[in-house]
Amino acid sequence: MKRDQAEAVALQALGWLIGRDDRMAAFLSWSGAGPEALAAGARDPAFLGCVLDYVLQSDDQVIDFCDATGLPYGLPAQARAALPGGDLPHWT
Secondary structure (H helix, E strand, C coil): CCHHHHHHHHHHHHHHHHCCHHHHHHHHHHHCCCHHHHHHHCCCHHHHHHHHHHHCCCHHHHHHHHHHHCCCCCHHHHHHHCCCCCCCCCCC
């Protein structure tokens, strides 16, 4: 996956989070970002990677996001791998 495609998936995930107050509040708490940081973050590939990291924490979130957007379930992980920090090994 190319980086611009990965960023598009992450922007969809950010939009999906913004549309769900409970999940958005949990994301902001988890990430430490404030609501004012979202606009700048939407242009930052590292922040977009953080958005996908958050979505990928839970199978239920991945399923909800993909069902809401019509994306294949494996696409968020593929997109994450194409963004900064996505190539780091996972030790779990």
